[in-house]
Amino acid sequence: MLTIYATAASRSRRVLWTCEEVGAAYEVVELAFPPKVHHPDFLALNPAGTVPTMVDGEVCLTESLAICDYVARRHGSDLVVAPDAPGYSDYLNLLLFGEATLLPPVVWTRRFGRFADEALEEARETFAVRLGVVDRALADGREFLTAGRFTLADISVGFTLGLSRLYGLDRLFPPAVAAYYDRLAARPAHRRVYLELTAEKI
Numbered sequence: 135m136l137t138i139y140a141t142a143a144s145r146s147r148r149v150l151w152t153c154e155e156v157g158a159a160y161e162v163v164e165l166a167f168p169p170k171v172h173h174p175d176f177l178a179l180n181p182a183g184t185v186p187t188m189v190d191g192e193v194c195l196t197e198s199l200a201i202c203d204y205v206a207r208r209h210g211s212d213l214v215v216a217p218d219a220p221g222y223s224d225y226l227n228l229l230l231f232g233e234a235t236l237l238p239p240v241v242w243t244r245r246f247g248r249f250a251d252e253a254l255e256e257a258r259e260t261f262a263v264r265l266g267v268v269d270r271a272l273a274d275g276r277e278f279l280t281a282g283r284f285t286l287a288d289i290s291v292g293f294t295l296g297l298s299r300l301y302g303l304d305r306l307f308p309p310a311v312a313a314y315y316d317r318l319a320a321r322p323a324h325r326r327v328y329l330e331l332t333a334e335k336i
């Protein structure tokens with residue numbers, strides 16, 4: 135049984151989405167945000183104080199995409215792409231892109247947008263440009279980003295697209311990206327996480 139430490143509308147959703155896709159058994163420990171303030175004892179488990187954090191026996195992981203990878207591989211899921219399989223390089227790049235490149239301007243919007251219009255505008259412009267990577271990946275009309283199937287790259291990027299909607303950034307989605315997001319949101323595992331498990335709390 136996996137234990138997932140989670141808070142409201144956070145990257146925890148990537149992990150829960152992955153668990154639901156692969157049918158993993160897990161329990162959620164819901165924390166108040168930010169954990170470093172409300173749960174100082176949590177720093178003993180994860181010194182960064184961030185969620186999601188996953189514990190599986192002796193294993194403790196603190197990066198959302200590392201947890202998704204761990205869960206998917208442990209369940210023998212084809213959400214991961216093997217290094218010798220077609221689409222692997224795009225898969226790896228887009229997997230990390232969802233967190234490392236597409237997410238920061240969404241966070242800037244949330245954290246700094248209210249302090250300065252210039253900061254908000256720059257975050258929006260940057261996000262719009264970076265959406266071009268997703269748009270280009272979908273340019274041939276494919277259903278999912280890479281490898282000819284739904285993968286963790288879709289969960290990584292899809293989470294960020296979903297978060298951006300909370301700040302009105304979905305106005306910037308090109309049509310193909312908007313349609314792609316709708317496809318992701320229609321998946322039963324996504325609906326379970328977003329409309330049931332975390333709809334009002336985590």
Ligand SMILES: N[C@@H](CCC(=O)N[C@@H](CS)C(=O)NCC(=O)O)C(=O)O
Nearest residue numbers: 144145168184185186196197198199
């Ligand atoms: N790269 C990490 C980032 C984790 C992270 O920053 N999580 C946020 C919530 S989405 C958090 O816990 N912030 C609390 C804090 O910074 O104190 C991941 O992908 O899990």
